[in-house]
Amino acid sequence: MKKTLLIALLGVSVGANTAMANSNVDPETDRQQLVDFFKAKSPKIAFDDYKDGGYIYSEDKRAQWEAVEEFPPYLDSVDAGEELYNADKAVYEKCFGDDPANVRQHYPYFDEKTQQVVTLEWAINICRENAGLKPYKYKKGDMAKVSAYLAYQARGEKVNVKIDSEGAKAAFNKGRDIYLRPTGQLGLSCAKCHTYNSGRYARADLLSPNLGHTTHFPVFRAKWQELGTLHRRYGGCHKNMRAKPFKAQSEEYRNLEFFQAYMSNHLEINGPGYRQ
Structure with a gap:
């Protein structure tokens, strides 16, 4: 069963060394196949737990993580994000409404007017620039803090990315292609680590599953000793594969986030998070 689901997930024959270009799969079928694959791979793990x-x-790594989360190192950044948000509150309310707890769960989404994926961080800077404010840098700093504040406010809400147009479906498939495509000098893909080998060790790190990847960002990484955004992590992963990363909030990374977020539909938002 695992082998059958894996083939369905990839859309290529076993042993193929290239990702499919211009794939055109049905997003919901693809998502359900991924969920089924992980259920077959780890039947004792409940679906809701993939947010972690x-x-x-x-069990040992989880216990260590839960101990850190009792007094998480990102709380000061969440407070700083709230201060930054309130400093420009009138601007943000025009863009996102008057309830900061009702923002994060609506991103990413596909904008039918621009025919592009809009992520939360991209929307924050669009909002700022339209109001004549200086945009934030996308990988860390004030952007990560404001994003963390909005994520913290939305904890417990469910990921609910919608794909209800051909444009949105095309963006999903472009993100899917990036996820599946071998790249860099090592010839690795996102799927190689986070689908086939999730749960295995890469040096001292446990490889995380594709399900739930977007729920807990931005994250405070022990390696960084600060908060970083999802697109910062994307760039780091590509560098680890000895590939040239795309720019943070590039169309490529926004499509990748759209794909991953859709695959994590129905999981709880629990950002910001702590990671090793």
Whole structure:
């Protein structure tokens, strides 16, 4: 069963060394096949637990993570994000409404007017620039803090990305292609680590599953000693594969986030998070 689901997930024959270009799969069928694949791979893990990333695979690692989360190192940044948000509150309310707890769960989405995926961080800067404010840098700093504040406010809400047009479906498939395509000098893909080998160790790190990847960002990484955004992590992963990363909030990374967020539909938002 695992082998059958894996073939369905990839859309290529076993042993193929290239990702499919211009794939045109049905998003909901693809999502359900991924869920079924992980159920077959790890039948004792409940679907709702995938929001916790790689810590679901190790009792010891999970215990260490839960201990850190009792007094998480990102709380000061969440408070700083609230201050930044309130400093420009009138601007943000024109863009996002008057309830900061009702923002994060609506991103990413596909904008039918521009025919592009809009992520939360991209929307924050669009909002700022339209109001004549200086945009934030996308990988860390004030952007990560404001994003963390909005994520913290939305904790417990469910990921609910909608694909109800051909444009949205095309964006999903473009993100899917990036996820599946081998790249860099090592010839690795996102799927190689986070689908086939999730739960295994890469050096001292547990490889996290694709399900739930977007639920807990931005994250405070021990390696960074600060908050970082999802697109910062994308760039780091590509560098690890010895590939040239795309720019943060590029169309490629926004499509990748759209794909991953859709695949994590129905999981709880629990950002910001702590990661090793």
